[in-house]
Amino acid sequence: MMMKYNHAPVTRLFTEHFMLGNKHMVRSSLLTKAIWITYHQGPGELIKRTWRYLRKHRLRGVWVYRSRAHNYNLWLRMEAERIESLLVAASEDIARFPYKPTISIIMPVRNTDLTCLKRSISSVRNQAYPYWELCIANDGSDKRGIREVLESFQAKDKRIKVVNLPQCTGIVGATNAALSMTTGEFVGFLDHDDELAPHALLQVVRWLNKQPELDVLYSDEDRIIGERRCEPFFKPDWSPDLLLSMNYTGHFLVIRRELIQELGGLRPEAEGSQDYDLVLRITEKTNRIAHIPEILYHWRITPGSVTNRPESRARAFEAAQKALTSALERRGLQGQVMQIGEGRYRIKYKVQCTPRISIIIPTRDKVHLLQRCVGTIHERSSYKNYELIIVDNQSKDPATMDYLTFVQQRGICKVVPFTEPFNYAKINNFAVEQAEGEYLVFLNNDTEVISPDWLEELLSYAQQKRIGAVGAKLLFPDNTIQHGGVIVGLGGVAGHAFYGLPATDPGYMDLATVARNCSAVTAACLMMRRSV
Known part of the structure; x- marks a missing residue:
């Protein structure tokens, strides 16, 4: 259920799902926050915020370690x-x-x-x-x-x-x-x-x-x-x-x-x-x-x-698993309830039939990324009823042009040219008009499949009418989290949940390990029903 996300340089993408909704989270450290602000909002914003912080806390705020317990006492x-x-x-x-x-x-x-x-x-x-x-x-x-x-x-x-x-x-x-x-x-x-x-x-x-x-x-x-x-x-x-x-x-x-x-x-x-x-x-x-x-x-x-x-906890966790199984039966949902931690569960939903999935990949040059993305989709995906649509937004690199010609001639992908200036939304809307699938996957060209059942996992959530879009957890090459759902208001307009945490860190109250509703998810890897 994993993919790599080769975003300058290589990152991983896990299909641990985040549907539409919202949540709270806690920043892990001042350093992580500084890196996030610099990367997303520029050094000017970092300097401005640092100055505000120093005026409020003086130098003591920089040198004193503020644990969660200490922060909570202050709050x-x-x-x-x-x-x-x-x-x-x-x-x-x-x-x-x-x-x-x-x-x-x-x-x-x-x-x-x-x-x-x-x-x-x-x-x-x-x-x-x-x-x-x-x-x-x-x-x-x-x-x-x-x-x-x-x-x-x-x-x-x-x-x-x-x-x-x-x-x-x-x-x-x-x-x-x-x-x-x-x-x-x-x-x-x-x-x-x-x-x-x-x-x-x-x-x-x-x-x-x-x-x-x-x-x-x-x-x-x-x-x-x-x-x-x-x-x-x-x-x-x-x-x-x-x-x-x-x-x-x-x-x-x-x-x-x-x-x-x-x-x-x-x-x-x-x-x-x-x-x-x-x-x-x-x-x-x-x-x-x-x-x-x-x-x-x-x-x-x-x-x-x-x-x-411990014995009471074990009985409680087992009873919770049974309660969830009963809930699935009452709701007419087919799936297996798996305990993934103490009081934490994952539902492996059964995919209904094998609907056609259209995977849309916008690209421009950078053939080394695109080639890896396409290759791993074909080589490692266990779900076979899909089509690949590459939207070429005015590539000029000869190697890229040769590769696009090759995959189209071999029937590996459908290549559609988009000759207008870059506009991400317009590119994807254009591609949807060319797509045959009942379900759509919007995928960046710098992703790499790791787990064979990635499409089944996304599809098992996208098939549920209450869910509009399904996203995934993205990891940087150093195994830290890049995306775990979007929080509106974080860092100004919106920001990624759990940004910079180690991949193995469960996050605040284990929320980085479970399926949950989010305000939004990134279209670096996003599945939705065409009808939506």
Whole structure:
């Protein structure tokens, strides 16, 4: 599933797919950023940005190593000021909200650390938005003090409901028991040792007032280890293909209650990955989904957490794989779910029939690149129902002209001359008029096929109606990433995700290893349906 990308000099292209959507990413270093700015925007822009940086941070900013943890701590300080201003204005904002739904928070409890349990419940009571209810199912806890803590909070706040189950029913049974007590229009999920940010429900309702038709909302999150907040996950906006690669929505998740009830709550057969299974089923019923780009949830990592127990993690990953397999069956998609990492999956979709593919390669001279590109396509591609169209944009080099004559006479390629001045879009549109294929591949002349099934991989995504274009990860000759999808706004107008990272680096939250939706993909290697 690989290709080389011989872009001054040699690069590789991997068919790890990026469909249309968007995401966040983190720059790996100041040096990588400087190289990127110089290459894409020129040395003048680099000098301008360097001057701004020095004025802001002085020389200390150049010499002090700023790790992700350090950067996050700095960000938290600034974020605390913003949150404080939100909380100060909360009462007035809420009074102006025309829509004030009740949010039901459900919490299954089983032998929780008492301090963590108190902090978790208190995080709900400390919400700036007052219209909530907390529905707790005590799942047969036999730890001393659990029932007393729950009863104490229930006596203090009438918005807290508790049901004590006589015996342990498991996470699914306890969650469904808590769900049965809810009366709110929306349901939020909170684990028994995690915490909500004080403005969590305020921001959820703020979004619902802007878009009252929403059915699902999810936020960014971070972790609490000891007393330290760390490992933030700044998530992309709604990305249906990323959801098939990982349960990225995670926490804080809020869903319209009637939708959950329609689906019958959580499924016992999905125990271990019940939340992933629910999100997959819910998102088959609605596309009215919003991402709140704020950290509203703090996931506590303790010695007894599933995250720290290898056997529990293995069961959860296996359950997630089964949930994905069930999702494919419900959606009528044929494919195999493969685990490629912890909680990371790849779907090998089955190609439907063998439609004709037109591979369009614009070129001008540089026969050594074109010859390698064409040669490896013919020699290494396992998919055979394709045509090669070379668009010659006024080549003058004799060797190039001889090669074009040779491949046309041998029936290797169709060569079509384009005699107008260079215009990439116009060249490709012209070539499409000459193409016979149901599917189109736009390919640079400096690419080289490595994996035989590259066309099958691209085609397996392009055949799905929800996907408009499929791109691939591009690597430089030093095995660093050149392209991993396009992010609008990065570096000014737009930029390549994961630029400069080593090819083996999984990227931020492993996003460089999985299929996901992007704002755009480069046409250095891009497949789409002709009908699009």
